[in-house]
Amino acid sequence: MSTITVRLNSEEARIYKEYAEFKNIPLSTLMKEALEEKIEDEIDLRAILAYEERLKNDEVGYISFDEVKKRLEI
16 A cells, blocks of 8 residues: 655645545545546546547447347346
């Protein structure tokens, strides 16, 4: 396991610590969850932009619900 140091000014430290206490989780968990959410948001945004680009170029194919079930072997 590695350790990462994050420098915070006193106001940032106070706000983050208070929020972690409010959520009843350690500050390290709060920061990891926040970073994970940020990464997920970025991935989602890229997927949306790629979809919109395909839509603009008429490259979007639709799959019926039955086809999805068939592909997933449901």
